[in-house]
Amino acid sequence: MKKALTAAVLAALAVGACTTQEEVAQQEPAKTEKAHAEAPVGTKMYGGPEVTTDTSKPKNDYNITINYELGMHCTGFDFTYCCVLPPYNSVQSQIVKTATGKKKYPEMLEADEKDPGVVVDGKKRFKLAYGFVDNTYSEGNKLKYWDVPYDVNGNGKYEKDENVANAYFTHLYVYKDLKGTNPKNTSADKEKAFVGMQIPVPRDNGPAGAAVPSPMSGGHLHYTGEKGTMVYTKSPVLENVPIVLTNPGIWDALGLPLTPFTDRTAAKDLLTLVESDIQPFQENWVSLVDADSGKPVIDSHSGKPITFVGTNPIDIPNCSNCHANETANGKKYNLYKQERAFWKGLGASDWIADLKATSVSILEMHDDHNGTEFMKAYDPNSRATMNRLGRDPVLCQKCHGDNVIGVLQAGTHKDKSGKEKTIPPLTEAIHTVHQRKVPLPDSQGRSGSCQGCHPAHRYDGGMEDYPITPDGKNAYADADNRDASGGCYVGRDVHSNPNKDKDGVETDEHLNAVGEWLQANVSGIGNGKGGKGLWCTNCHNQLSRELYQRDNLKNAFAQTGDTIRDKSLDEIAKAVGVSKSE
Known part of the structure; x- marks a missing residue:
């Protein structure tokens, strides 16, 4: 209709x-x-x-x-x-x-x-x-994804469709279709069809598999209808947690x-x-x-x-700027050097060799810090060009929870005292260690690791004025992070585009009380002050978490329910238990 x-x-x-x-x-x-x-x-x-x-x-x-x-x-x-x-x-x-x-x-x-x-x-x-x-x-x-073997069912053999592409989403499942239909109203595993197992992901396709083909070329869009595209996952206490992959009406x-x-x-x-x-x-x-x-x-x-x-x-993120040299590895971790030399010997560019070395660096450091054994069978003398780990590739979400792809269950591990502990969510684990170890402040003390780690490549391929140096330093340590050129953050209208109101697009503003305060006191864009805009930590901070915790949305798609985001600053401050000045 x-x-x-x-x-x-x-x-x-x-x-x-x-x-x-x-x-x-x-x-x-x-x-x-x-x-x-x-x-x-x-x-x-x-x-x-x-x-x-x-x-x-x-x-x-x-x-x-x-x-x-x-x-x-x-x-x-x-x-x-x-x-x-x-x-x-x-x-x-x-x-x-x-x-x-x-x-x-x-x-x-x-x-x-x-x-x-x-x-x-x-x-x-x-x-x-x-x-x-x-x-x-x-x-x-x-891309090296479908061609990389991975023992999906864990039986010790590589069988048909057993590769990384089919291993990544095995926590997602359906019963009948992508609308959340559960004919038997069950939670039994035998009734579930898991992505990557009962629903293999075809080469160069999205994870919906043959049910709703999404090829890179030659495909047609499918309508999500009144319910959207929905799958299920498990949480520590609940079965059949619905995950809406695409909203209705798309x-x-x-x-x-x-x-x-x-x-x-x-x-x-x-x-x-x-x-x-x-x-x-x-x-x-x-x-x-x-x-x-x-x-x-x-x-x-x-x-x-x-x-x-x-x-x-x-x-593509900038991990190699630190992990392919002594910035992250120091004098203690050295396996990355052998890995880099191996790929350079095969004719790899410096960038590709650095990416290979980075993987080895991260896994070696993870083993040392957390007691894992990812590198236990690593053979630096191997001539294998697919995998020199002596094991399947390491997929972080097989241990860490990750809301981004719907992994709500985390594994456990024993700390150095032998105490059993839940493994932290992936985003918490990565951001905590990097913010503590390498905040990369600019001249105003604002962390540059946001855009230093997250990618900031440009349409024209240029690398001048890039936010992080080849050896992992903040290129704007003595200046302003917002002066970097282009990328996914700097220059975006919602963040820091000084030309927002004169570049032909003239994006409208839809600001609540917090946004109006930030525009007047921090951004200076859109109000005639000629400012440089926001930085990541102006929004990604404790206040954003307090606001999120107080959201009680009945329907996120229809935006119904309760929130304090549309209140005045005085009301928001009172609701989170701080003064307006705080």
Whole structure:
């Protein structure tokens, strides 16, 4: 069923906030997709939203928004040794049929009730094809994930579909479908279908498997309906904890293994990739095609295929800046040197050799600090090019809890006194040790490790004014962290873009009392003060945790329930038990 939208909201809509209509000449279906995949990757300057002079006669027949809900996702691409997070980038869209007259409202189009892959507009039936410009595959020259063996069922043998890609999400399960259906109202493991086991993840696909295919190329978006996309996981005290992977009412390609390397870049040997090859803002396209023939649907205004583009962010963290040298290892840990020398001997670039060395450094230090034995069988004299650990790769979430991927159960370990202790969540473990050991302050005492560790690569591949030096120092130790160039934080409108109100986008502000205070006293952007914006710790601090603890949302999607976030500063201070000045 189609839903009418208010004319005030969407009648003048021509392009989504991060979406522009791409001009592609009419071609046959197969050739059209190839043109998208191999389109030149050039910077497209956004000139602001296009609004027709007569809002009752929009410029397009349909508008397609493109979104990725997790912000700047960062992951490694080499899972042969270890990795903190799996690849996981979704394509999320909505399609709006524009108004056709003064008394015709725009309509949000939904799916055929019997086929979630078909868009219905009256008697017309379409599909939403999707892909990435010059990024049509991952496994191989861009990613080592499916080709890395992992004993998923733990029987000591490598069997069909036993690899890291199928090992990462085995904590997630369904009973019947991705809508949370549980026909027998049970929690018995024998009734569950686990991701990566009963539901193997196809190569270059998202974790939903064959049930809802999400390939890197040649795929179509699926509609999430009224319930969204839902799986289950276990918690320490509960079975069947629902995890909503995609909200209701979204056209979705779930959890694609996207990398920041284009096809053109990856045409060379993976070992020769360099850091400037990283392209963290991948161009994503969604096209409206005929459901039966696959031919492009032509816009009646422009005479061109209806295709929109957006940005899908993916980057690689900066661990090697410290862990591939003495900054992290000091004189005590030395195995990284042998690992680096091995890969350099095979012709690897300095960056790739550093990434390999970093994995060994992290695992050696983890063993020393926590009593694990990840490096027990490591053979520095081995000539193996897949894995020299003498064991399966180390997946952090097999021991640590991690809300990001829905691992709610953590393992236990014995400390040096022999006491059994719960292993801390992954984010707590990583952030605690790095904030204590390497806060990397700037001249104002603000930690630079936020953007020093989290990735900050740029669209143009440039490394000048990068926030962390090659040997793991804060490049702005004597200056201001916010002066760094680009990346996932600096330059973003919501954080620190001094040109927010004059760069052609003019992003609106939606501030509560805390946000208004930060704008007036810290940011100085959007109020004529010419400031530099916020820094990470202005929001990621104790207050944000206090606010979160007092949220009692009945429905996060509908934003119903109780919160103190919309109260005055006086009311918020009273609720968290501090004075307004504190």
